[in-house]
Amino acid sequence: MSLMTLLPFIVLIGAMFLMTRSAKKKQQQAAHMRDQMTPGTGVRTIGGMYATVKEIGDDTVTLEVAPGVHAIYAKNAIGAVLEDAEYNRIVHGIGDEAETDTPVVPDDASSLTEAPKADLTKDADEAPKLDLGKKDEAPEADEPKGDEPKDGKSDGEAGAK
Structure with missing residues (x-):
């Protein structure tokens, strides 16, 4: 065989050797990072949940996901051990004082759906009227009404008149 x-x-x-070596590294x-966990350490799971370590077992870790709420996870589910x-x-949002340029997002959408506040300095007679595009005149008898088809058929079938 030739070269x-x-x-x-x-x-x-050679490529498989390099990929295997990289994966092992x-x-x-990741194992070294998980060894840094101690009770009270903040972590992020691979699913993106932030929690505090309560207990560490051989293959599992007990996390406090909310005050008084504990869940048991596999150690492999810990994606990152975070500094305090x-x-x-x-x-907790502690230490964000430097980031005052970020906009404040409301917890609910009520501020997006509330009616605008009326200008109390204007008289009630001068309030602008809202045009909803409705016409004041009634439709004539021979004009088709809004949902009625022009050919008079309601089932959508085509046919000769």
């Missing part, structure tokens, strides 16, 4: 025939296989084996980093300052900033 040109074996070259693709050599490249493929990532697994080792970062956890408090994300979960």
